[in-house]
Amino acid sequence: MRPEQTRLDRLSLTWRDPPGLWGFLTTVDHKRIAARYIVTALLLMFLAGMLALDMRWQLSTPENVRMGPQLYNESFSLHGSTMLFLVSVPVMEAMAFWLVPLMLGQRNMAFPRLGAFSYWLYLGGVLTLWISHALDITPDLGWFEYPPLSGPAYAPGHRADIWAQMITFTEVAALAASVNVAATILKMRPPGMTLARMPVFLWAMLVASIMTILSMPAIMLVTSMLIADRLVSTHFFSPAGGGDVLLFQHLFWFFGHPEVYIIFVPATGFVSAIVETFSRRPLFGHSVIVLAILSIGALAFGLWVHHMFAVGLPRLGNNFYTAASMAIALPAGLQIFCWIATIWSGRPWLATPMLWVIGFVTTFVIGGLSGVMTASAALDLQLTDSYFIVAHFHYVLVGGAMFPLFGAFCYWYPKATGRMMSERWGRIAFALIVGGFNLGFFPMHLLGLLGMPRRVYTYPAGMGWERLNQVATLGSVIAVAGGLVFVANALVCYWRGAPSGPDPWGGSTLEWAGEAPAPSWNLAYTPMVDSLTPMWNGAAPLRVADGVAIERREVLITSVTDADPLYRQKSASPSIWPLLSALAVSVMFIASIFTPWAIVVGAVPIGAALTGWFWPQRPRRNRG
Amino acid sequence: MTTSPPRPFEVVADLSSLPSGAIGARHLVWWGNIGFMVIEGTGFALAAAAYLYLMTQSAVWPPAGDALPGLLWSGIFTAALVLSTVPNLWVLCCARAKKAAAVRWGMAGLVLIGLVLMALRGAEFAHLGVRWDRDGYGSVLWLLLVLHTTHIVTEWAECAVQAVWLFTHEIGDDQFSDVEDNANYWSFVVLTWLPLYALIYWAPRAL
Numbered sequence: 158m159r160p161e162q163t164r165l166d167r168l169s170l171t172w173r174d175p176p177g178l179w180g181f182l183t184t185v186d187h188k189r190i191a192a193r194y195i196v197t198a199l200l201l202m203f204l205a206g207m208l209a210l211d212m213r214w215q216l217s218t219p220e221n222v223r224m225g226p227q228l229y230n231e232s233f234s235l236h237g238s239t240m241l242f243l244v245s246v247p248v249m250e251a252m253a254f255w256l257v258p259l260m261l262g263q264r265n266m267a268f269p270r271l272g273a274f275s276y277w278l279y280l281g282g283v284l285t286l287w288i289s290h291a292l293d294i295t296p297d298l299g300w301f302e303y304p305p306l307s308g309p310a311y312a313p314g315h316r317a318d319i320w321a322q323m324i325t326f327t328e329v330a331a332l333a334a335s336v337n338v339a340a341t342i343l344k345m346r347p348p349g350m351t352l353a354r355m356p357v358f359l360w361a362m363l364v365a366s367i368m369t370i371l372s373m374p375a376i377m378l379v380t381s382m383l384i385a386d387r388l389v390s391t392h393f394f395s396p397a398g399g400g401d402v403l404l405f406q407h408l409f410w411f412f413g414h415p416e417v418y419i420i421f422v423p424a425t426g427f428v429s430a431i432v433e434t435f436s437r438r439p440l441f442g443h444s445v446i447v448l449a450i451l452s453i454g455a456l457a458f459g460l461w462v463h464h465m466f467a468v469g470l471p472r473l474g475n476n477f478y479t480a481a482s483m484a485i486a487l488p489a490g491l492q493i494f495c496w497i498a499t500i501w502s503g504r505p506w507l508a509t510p511m512l513w514v515i516g517f518v519t520t521f522v523i524g525g526l527s528g529v530m531t532a533s534a535a536l537d538l539q540l541t542d543s544y545f546i547v548a549h550f551h552y553v554l555v556g557g558a559m560f561p562l563f564g565a566f567c568y569w570y571p572k573a574t575g576r577m578m579s580e581r582w583g584r585i586a587f588a589l590i591v592g593g594f595n596l597g598f599f600p601m602h603l604l605g606l607l608g609m610p611r612r613v614y615t616y617p618a619g620m621g622w623e624r625l626n627q628v629a630t631l632g633s634v635i636a637v638a639g640g641l642v643f644v645a646n647a648l649v650c651y652w653r654g655a656p657s658g659p660d661p662w663g664g665s666t667l668e669w670a671g672e673a674p675a676p677s678w679n680l681a682y683t684p685m686v687d688s689l690t691p692m693w694n695g696a697a698p699l700r701v702a703d704g705v706a707i708e709r710r711e712v713l714i715t716s717v718t719d720a721d722p723l724y725r726q727k728s729a730s731p732s733i734w735p736l737l738s739a740l741a742v743s744v745m746f747i748a749s750i751f752t753p754w755a756i757v758v759g760a761v762p763i764g765a766a767l768t769g770w771f772w773p774q775r776p777r778r779n780r781g
Numbered sequence: 782m783t784t785s786p787p788r789p790f791e792v793v794a795d796l797s798s799l800p801s802g803a804i805g806a807r808h809l810v811w812w813g814n815i816g817f818m819v820i821e822g823t824g825f826a827l828a829a830a831a832y833l834y835l836m837t838q839s840a841v842w843p844p845a846g847d848a849l850p851g852l853l854w855s856g857i858f859t860a861a862l863v864l865s866t867v868p869n870l871w872v873l874c875c876a877r878a879k880k881a882a883a884v885r886w887g888m889a890g891l892v893l894i895g896l897v898l899m900a901l902r903g904a905e906f907a908h909l910g911v912r913w914d915r916d917g918y919g920s921v922l923w924l925l926l927v928l929h930t931t932h933i934v935t936e937w938a939e940c941a942v943q944a945v946w947l948f949t950h951e952i953g954d955d956q957f958s959d960v961e962d963n964a965n966y967w968s969f970v971v972l973t974w975l976p977l978y979a980l981i982y983w984a985p986r987a988l
Contacts, residue, residue, distance in 0.1 A: 159789055267809055336816030344809050348794070370816060374824040378831070382924065391913050391920035393831070399917035401838050404831060411827070659787040672787055682790055698789040704796030713796060714809050722796055724803045727955070760934075768942050773959075776951045 158698070160681035167707045172264065172677040174731055183731040185269035186677055187254050190276050192573070194251030197283060198244045199644070204287075205244065206637050208236040213597075213630040219618040229614030230297040235290060237300030238320060242327045243283055245558060246369075246416065249423040250275075250334040252565060253362040255573070257338060259668035259675060260359060262347045262684035264705075264712055267340040269729045270770060275333040277739030282326030285747065289319040296320035299612065301413065302383070304394035304405050309387045318387060318750040321380035325746055328373045335366035335373075342366075345712060346720040347667070348702060349686035356666050356689065357440060360447045361426030364454040365419050371458070372415035379408035389753050403468060410461035418457040420554060422450055424561035425492055428514050431561075431568050432496045434664045435511040436503025439690050442495035449488035449495075456485045466534045467541045475534040482532035486525060493518060508662070509583035513564025516591040520556025524549060527602065542612075545605025551598045560591070563643065570647065571661045575674045576654030582646040589639025597632025600625040665690035670699055683713055686720075734770035741766045802954035804877055804961060814962045818969045821932070825973050828928055829980055832921045836984070843911070843918045843985050850922065850982055851908030858901040859978050862971055865894050869971075873964035876957045884952065884960055888944040891967070895937030902930055925977050932970045939963055 174180035174189070184190065212232050215224040224232065254272060258265055266272050289295060296316045298307050307317040342363045346355065383405065385391040392398030394405050425446070433440045440446065462470065462478040496518065505511065527549040531537045540546060570578050604625050609616065616622055660669040669692050671680045682701035684691065691699070702722075705713050710728040715721055745759025805811060836842045843849065872887035906926065913923035943963055947956070 158791065159786075268813055271813075332820050336813055336820070339816060340809060340812045344812055370819050371823055374820055375827050378824055378827050382831075382920075385913075385920070385924075389914065391923070392915075392917045393835075393920050393924075395917075398920075399835070399839060399844050400920065401835060401917070404834055407834065408827065408831065658785060660785075670788055682792065683796060685793060692788070696788075698791040700793045701790045702794035702796050703792050704794075704799070713799075714803070714807075716807075722799055723807050724800045725796065726809050727801070764938055771942075773946065773950070773953075773956055775953055775956070778948070778950050 164681060164707060165676075168678040168681065169676065171708060171710060174677070179733075180731070182736055183273075183733050185265065185273050185729055185731050185735075187258050187266045187269065187272055188573070188675060188677075190272045191251045191255030194247055194254065194276055194279065197280065198248040198251065201239050201283065201287075202244050202248075203640070203644070205236050205239040206640060208232050208239075210633055210637055212236070213633040215614065216616075216626050217630040218627075219620070219623060220615050224614055226614045227297065230299075230612075231290075231295040233612060234296045234299050234302075234320070235286070238286060238296060238323065240554075241300055241416070242324060243279075243286065245420045245554065246331055247279055247327065248562060249365065249420060249558075250331060250338065252423060252427070252562070253338045253366070254334065256569065256668060257341050257359065257362060258345075259572070259671070259679055260356060260666050261341070261345055261350070262667045262670065262680045263341070263345050264678050264680075264710070265728050266337050267345060267712075268337045270732055270735045271333050271337050273732075274735035274739050275330045275337070277736050278326055278333070278742060279330035281739060281743040281746070282323045282330065285319060285326060285743075286323040289315075294319055296323075301409055303409075304383060304386070304402050305396075307383060308394055309390075310395075312387075315750060318384060321384050322746050322750055324376055324380045326743070328377045329742070331369055332373055335369040338362055339366040339370070343717050344714050346715055347684045347686050347713070348715060348720055348722050350720045352718050354686055354689055357429035357443065357446050357450070358426035358666070360450055361422050361424075361429070364450050365422040368415050368419050368422070368454050368457065372412045372419070375408050376412035379405055379412075382408075384750070388750075403465070406465050406468065407461070410464045411458075414461040414464060415457045417553065418453055420558045422453060424517070424558040425450060427561040427565035427568075428496060428517060430664075430666065431510045431514050431564050432499050433690070434568070434662050435506045435508060435514075436499045437506065437663070438499065438503035439665070439693070440495070441498040441502060442491075443689060446492050446495050449491045452488045453485060456481060456488070460485065463532060463534075463537070466537045479532055479534050483529055486529055489525060493522065508567075509578070509580055509587060510564040510568035510662075512584065512587045513560050513567065516587065517556060517560040517564065520552055520560060520591070520595065523599075524552025524556050528553060540605060542610055543605035544601040544609045544611055547611050548598050548601035548605060551594075551601075555594060555598075563587075563590070566647070568662065569668070570650075571657030572668060572673050572675060574651055574654070575657055575672075576650050577657045577661060578646050578650045578654060582642060586639050586643035586646060589642060590636050591639075593632045593635030593637070593639055595632070597629050597636055600629045600632075604629070660692070663692075665693050667691055732770065734766060738763065738766035738770055802958065804958060808958050810958060810962055811965075814965060818966070822969075822973060825925075825928065825977065828921075828925055829977065832925060832980060832984075835917050835921050836988070839918070842988065844916055847916065847918055848910030849985055850910050851905075852982060854901060854904040854908050855978065855982055858898065858905050859974065861894075861898060861901055862974055865891075865898065866968065866971055868894065869964050869967045873961060876960035876964065879952075879954075879957050881947075881952045884957070885944070885947045888940060888947055888960065891940045892937065892944050895933070895940055898933055899937060902933060906930075922981060925981055929970075929974055929977055932973070936963075936967055936970050939966070 174184045174186060215221050294315055296319055302317055302320050305311055342359050382393040386393055392400040394400045394402050429440055429446060459481045460478060462474060463482045466475055531540055531549055567578055567583055604622055607621060609622050657673055659673045667684055682703055683705050685700040685702055705711050705725055710730055711725050712728045714723050714726045716723055741762040745755055745763060748755030748759060868890055875883040875887055909922060911919040913919050
């Protein structure tokens with residue numbers, strides 16, 4: 158059967174946003190929130206790419222005068238901070254926001270208003286960093302701003318504060334998003350989707366969320382301690398006052414290393430979904446991939462010291478972290494073998510999303526191998542702070558996370574827009590980006606081995622670095638051109654692409670069950686799941702349940718392990734309070750750069766906004 | 782590639798007989814609450830790790846010239862906080878039993894207890910024996926205490942807002958759940974204090 162039109166009309170009425178600007182500001186629709194997260198992150202990726210191109214221009218010839226040292230410092234600091242804090246982590250959360258309810262056949266996230274709050278606060282972090290840049294208060298100490306360089310003695314002014322507070326913004330946003338994603342996956346799975354029947358994508362998003370919850374408090378703590386050192390003269394990181402600069406590095410990397418996997422683990426979810434659909438067979442080794450993701454999630458917390466091999470820690474400590482760093486290559490390798498086995502034993506279809514998976518596997522394996530090299534403390538002492546490291550982490554982060562993201566973008570684009578992207582231009586963009594990337598970054602391995610340090614604004618002639626730098630610059634130009642083709646393809650096809658229908662790829666999971674673009678209420682009924690690939694049931698009708706209200710916003714809550722239906726939960730309606738709360742928090746964060754009293758005074762409007770947010774709308778008490 | 786309409790459905794079950802609320806770990810918000818407790822608990826654990834790290838970097842602890850933190854007011858505060866568990870758990874039981882009047886007055890009582898706790902915490906700060914800007918020891922001591930105090934203050938504010946709402950409105954199932962979540966959070970604030978208390982007041986004396 159097909160749902161009756163009166164039911165669909167009723168659902169649309171219940172789940173619609175208010176019209177116009179008010180609807181834009183108050184929406185709690187997970188798809189709208191995710192879309193603005195993704196658009197913001199892509200815009201920032203473009204800006205960060207322009208910074209990268211500018212830096213490559215500077216390095217293309219020795220003793221170039223396009224940039225001085227200060228501008229170069231600002232450029233790489235802004236590039237790194239933007240890519241790590243404002244693009245990579247948020248865009249992965251955004252993909253979860255967009256896809257998790259669809260893949261669960263639910264109408265919204267667990268905490269819809271928390272999702273809206275998360276985006277507005279993230280936007281606050283974006284504006285903090287980039288408006289400061291426009292005002293020439295750009296952070297200039299790299300993306301990890303170590304003290305004592307960032308302490309009060311060596312970094313006067315507010316550049317370091319802007320960096321530290323931008324992090325507070327984005328981390329609160331990320332933590333709020335992670336609790337939301339984890340609660341949604343644990344408590345809102347459709348009947349029958351036991352933990353054993355949960356798609357890899359959802360496992361990946363669950364593990365990444367839990368990793369965020371356990372690691373991001375470290376960076377919030379350490380940047381708050383840095384601001385305290387700068388503002389109220391604490392001595393956390395001043396050796397003369399009984400503090401310790403390495404404490405900063407430990408806390409920073411306790412977050413920083415898991416962060417790499419918080420970016421990479423969702424990418425493994427994208428890859429698993431794409432490989433399954435385009436190999437046209439269920440994923441080989443589902444349990445192995447899930448266990449690999451879980452063990453990556455655990456091991457990632459035992460590696461942080463490999464970022465600190467050069468600071469003079471005890472040998473035994475270095476040995477432990479060398480071993481742990483090499484150990485994590487095992488689950489990562491297992492995943493790759495499972496994907497290859499799926500492709501090998503399936504009927505692969507090399508559409509654009511699948512091309513990106515192939516680009517990912519080849520590039521990520523190179524990045525993984527250079528990672529095994531730098532995991533060795535002895536070798537790392539030679540390679541650290543050289544261009545070899547720049548090559549390594551770009552191979553891992555761009556190859557390991559951005560390529561799967563581009564594949565995911567092409568894969569789910571029809572679901573979001575109802576239209577197909579051009580395959581032809583998609584292939585051209587793929588070739589330019591992957592080719593340009595490898596041309597741009599592979600020579601950096603050699604430059605590093607030849608002794609070129611990272612974070613230098615220029616170099617003298619005669620070092621033997623000119624030709625390789627020029628090749629690297631050429632590669633970057635090609636990759637950026639490919640990026641522009643990719644974006645142009647997405648923009649043009651938004652209006653002119655061929656209609657996609659609800660399920661153009663013959664996908665295996667529930668997000669393909671409903672209409673495209675997905676309506677505000679997602680699916681007309683609650684799906685019942687009895688396999689890992691519920692859409693691959695031989696084209697039989699989907700088994701669904703009725704009974705979740707359509708005349709008011711309501712979602713189904715199920716049990717954590719077996720997804721047994723427990724009760725029907727009211728789902729929050731649109732509200733201005735998340736935006737007002739985020740504004741109040743933003744004012745407090747910014748003001749606390751200048752005075753500690755901002756925390757006390759600023760708590761009042763925050764408390765008022767949160768009270769408005771959570772104030773239940775119920776009848777007044779009858780005192781008769 | 783296909784542009785056929787969405788897959789047809791076959792309705793095989795009806796969920797309309799399910800209840801519209803739940804208590805304890807069956808409830809969705811209980812899990813959100815746990816998520817934020819894990820975040821904040823991790824923050825406490827890392828701050829405690831920072832304390833221990835700085836301790837290992839110093840030849841004597843507290844550093845020479847710093848007084849040991851006072852035991853009197855901190856002891857009174859800790860005893861009062863632990864005792865507050867009794868009325869808190871009583872409110873929790875009343876919320877589970879959906880006793881409206883008891884929940885209202887119990888919450889008002891918790892607001893008053895919160896005021897007493899904040900006053901005791903003020904006295905505790907006054908007897909720490911070291912300022913935050915004296916040295917690394919002072920800084921990390923204040924870090925731990927300020928972190929925990931923000932939890933006392935926010936928990937008190939949450940109780941106050943809930944009390945006002947409860948006295949002025951008809952209480953539904955979701956609000957009883959809110960009271961339950963608030964009571965769990967109070968227990969969290971009590972439980973996190975115990976290791977911090979041991980660290981701040983007894984580690985410098987014992988080690």
